[in-house]
Amino acid sequence: MKLKLFLISFLTFLIFVPLVSAQTSTPTSVGSQKREGANIKVEFKKGEVNQKITAIRRERIMSFYSKMIVRLEATVERIQKLIDRLDSRITKIDASDTEGKINTAKAKTDIGKAKLMLTGVKTKLSSLSIDDILVSNTPQEDFKLVRDSIKSIKNNLKEIHKLLVQTVGDLKGLRVGDTK
Structure with a gap:
C-alpha cells in the first residue's frame, strides 16, 4: 500500500513538475x-x-513682472513730480533775477534731457507686454527676457535720477538774494 501511494505520488510529481516549470520558464x-x-x-x-512646475514658474514670472511694473510706474511718477518741481524752481529763479546775473541755461538743458529720457522710459x-515676453517653452528664458527688459528701464531711470541730482546741486549753488 505504501508502495502504491509512493508510486502514485512520484508519477504525479513527474507529471506536474514539468507543467509548473513550463509556466514559469518565461x-x-x-x-x-x-x-x-x-x-x-x-x-x-x-x-x-x-x-505643473512650468505653469507655477510662469505664474511667478507674471507676478514678478506685474510687481516690477507697478514699482517702475511709481518711480516714473516720482521723477515726473521732481522734474516739475525743478522746472518751477528754475522759473522762480529766472523771475526773481531781474539783472540777469544768474545763469540757469545748464539746468534748463539738463531738465530738458531728463524730460526727453523720461518720455522714452514711459x-x-x-510698449512692454507680458504676452510678448512669455513666448518660449522654458520659463528660464522667459524670466531672462523679463529681467533684461526691466533692467534696461531701471538703468534709464537711474540715469535720469543722476541727472536730476546734478541739476539740484547746480541750482543750490545759485544763490538767490543777498550773499553777504
Missing part, C-alpha cells in the same frame, strides 16, 4: 512587459509634473 517577458508599463507611467507622471513701459 518570467522575463512578463517582467519586461510590466517594467515597460511602469516606465511609460513614470514618463507620463514626469511630463505632468514638468507641466514709451518703453507702455
Whole structure:
C-alpha cells in the first residue's frame, strides 16, 4: 500500500513538475512587459509634473513682472513730480533775477534731457507686454527676457535720477538774494 501511494505520488510529481516549470520558464517577458508599463507611467507622471512646475514658474514670472511694473510706474511718477518741481524752481529763479546775473541755461538743458529720457522710459513701459515676453517653452528664458527688459528701464531711470541730482546741486549753488 505504501508502495502504491509512493508510486502514485512520484508519477504525479513527474507529471506536474514539468507543467509548473513550463509556466514559469518565461518570467522575463512578463517582467519586461510590466517594467515597460511602469516606465511609460513614470514618463507620463514626469511630463505632468514638468507641466505643473512650468505653469507655477510662469505664474511667478507674471507676478514678478506685474510687481516690477507697478514699482517702475511709481518711480516714473516720482521723477515726473521732481522734474516739475525743478522746472518751477528754475522759473522762480529766472523771475526773481531781474539783472540777469544768474545763469540757469545748464539746468534748463539738463531738465530738458531728463524730460526727453523720461518720455522714452514711459514709451518703453507702455510698449512692454507680458504676452510678448512669455513666448518660449522654458520659463528660464522667459524670466531672462523679463529681467533684461526691466533692467534696461531701471538703468534709464537711474540715469535720469543722476541727472536730476546734478541739476539740484547746480541750482543750490545759485544763490538767490543777498550773499553777504
